């Protein structure tokens with residue numbers, strides 16, 4: 001059955017042929033247009049793309065064989081039926097290998113032409129339907145993946161908050177660290193995507209503490225080397241927990257958040273600007289918040305003491321660019337006026 005919205009462009013250098021085909025196919029209900037050269041065909045398609053082109057293989061000037069790839073690349077949903085003399089069917093078959101859907105032989109059997117058109121347009125409808133279903137399916141899978149990702153991220157965030165809530169020393173640490181990190185990020189002019197990574201990396205940076213022995217973490221005295229090494233596993237453990245739902249940059253940010261700028265940290269493999277920028281930002285934000293909060297082994301430092309530590313650590317523990325951006329933010333002032 002002809003679909004009235006389907007248009008056919010008939011391309012042949014002989015006007016008698018295009019007229020004959022137009023008459024037959026118009027009677028079948030198709031909207032037809034004629035072109036007597038490749039150039040005319042392209043001009044018509046640019047104004048009014050057709051669902052189907054019947055294309056003469058041999059034409060003076062640019063031939064149908066040359067025109068076929070141009071049509072297929074500019075209008076990929078347009079089907080092409082090659083029209084050829086019986087003696088040259090091998091050329092038409094070659095055209096089918098290059099993207100044409102069918103071929104018809106001259107002199108035409110008009111009923112066969114109509115059948116080929118019907119079959120080709122039917123195949124086109126089916127192809128478009130499959131394509132649309134595929135697109136719809138991909139969209140649905142994408143939405144579901146995103147929903148699952150958000151759910152999982154929310155669950156990890158809840159885990160971080162509950163870890164902090166049961167520890168009187170770290171309550172609110174991730175939230176405050178995130179605020180400071182974002183203030184540094186915006187001072188440094190980070191892009192929206194970078195800021196989003198910075199936010200997630202900061203919120204989740206200590207999730208790996210779930211694997212840390214609470215007795216060691218809350219030990220009032222100085223840690224032994226072994227105890228310190230045990231606490232530091234949280235960076236790698238945390239990176240492993242979030243890996244399935246965040247991008248690689250957030251994973252690296254968590255993995256490297258205790259890296260020192262000069263490369264002297266525990267089992268550190270990168271240094272300086274090779275440490276991801278978001279991790280260098282988190283290092284300053286995390287340390288500042290930790291210094292200005294009570295810890296089992298010491299009381300909170302005053303703002304002046306903490307700023308003194310940041311200054312002392314600039315270039316060794318901290319990236320100087322990040323440390324200087326931090327000092328320009330309102331974070332130190334905020335900490336001076338509000339209790340953690």
Ligand SMILES: [Fe+2]
Pocket residue numbers: 205206234257258286
């Ligand atoms: Fe940490």
